[in-house]
Amino acid sequence: MSINIAIDGPAGAGKSTIAKAAAKALGYIYVDTGALYRSVAYYVMLRGKDVNNRSAVEILLQDIVPELKYIDGEQHVFVNGEDVTGKIRTPEVSMATSVVSAIPRVRDFLFNLQQKIAVENNVIMDGRDIGTVVLPNADLKIFLTASPEARAERRYKELSQKGNAPAYEQVLSDIIKRDREDSTRKIAPLKQAEDAVLLDTTDMTLEEATETIIGMIAKVRK
Numbered sequence: 001m002s003i004n005i006a007i008d009g010p011a012g013a014g015k016s017t018i019a020k021a022a023a024k025a026l027g028y029i030y031v032d033t034g035a036l037y038r039s040v041a042y043y044v045m046l047r048g049k050d051v052n053n054r055s056a057v058e059i060l061l062q063d064i065v066p067e068l069k070y071i072d073g074e075q076h077v078f079v080n081g082e083d084v085t086g087k088i089r090t091p092e093v094s095m096a097t098s099v100v101s102a103i104p105r106v107r108d109f110l111f112n113l114q115q116k117i118a119v120e121n122n123v124i125m126d127g128r129d130i131g132t133v134v135l136p137n138a139d140l141k142i143f144l145t146a147s148p149e150a151r152a153e154r155r156y157k158e159l160s161q162k163g164n165a166p167a168y169e170q171v172l173s174d175i176i177k178r179d180r181e182d183s184t185r186k187i188a189p190l191k192q193a194e195d196a197v198l199l200d201t202t203d204m205t206l207e208e209a210t211e212t213i214i215g216m217i218a219k220v221r222k
């Protein structure tokens with residue numbers, strides 16, 4: 001039986017950095033489910049459709065083949081054979097993803113793919129509904145959070161390093177808007193599972209948070 005670790009939480013809480021580092025240290029596969037939702041939004045935009053047009057998005061799902069591949073230990077996301085790993089990280093794709101991820105058929109479409117990966121591998125899977133919907137029987141569920149300001153600061157630094165950062169205030173207001181959309185939507189809202197451990201990383205470095213999580217996982221493996 002594979003070991004499944006679920007990490008959920010809002011944008012910018014450090015989920016992907018922490019989950020990736022912990023997975024590397026433990027030899028697990030890291031699955032960034034947000035990248036799958038992003039790849040759907042990217043494809044809708046590529047085809048020139050409006051993400052707010054629900055039926056247009058639903059029709060396009062028939063044409064989308066998302067895949068996760070691991071190249072030198074790094075997750076790459078492919079859509080219909082194209083490696084879109086870098087292209088799905090723009091602020092425009094982030095906002096569009098928040099819209100498409102609220103569509104029930106989009107969630108159903110990605111559900112089986114996520115479950116299949118978890119059945120076949122030891123995984124650390126991060127997202128918004130992993131502990132509540134995708135892996136309700138996960139061996140360990142962690143809800144990772146931090147204040148909106150701390151998250152905006154981290155995201156701002158990350159975007160600055162890539163050379164395309166909007167103003168800090170814009171990053172903060174995007175985070176607050178996405179939090180609201182992700183946690184108030186009717187389907188699979190961002191919510192802490194009842195049996196999840198809460199970890200607030202506002203006053204922690206990402207290294208400290210990673211060590212804490214590796215320690216928690218080590219306990220469930222015993």
Ligand code: DC
Pocket residue numbers: 011012033034035037038094097098101102126127128129130178182
């Ligand atoms: O983690 P991220 O920032 O890459 O997520 C992008 C968007 O996808 C975010 O608005 C929430 C959504 N998402 C989701 O609804 N369910 C998931 N399991 C992962 C992400």
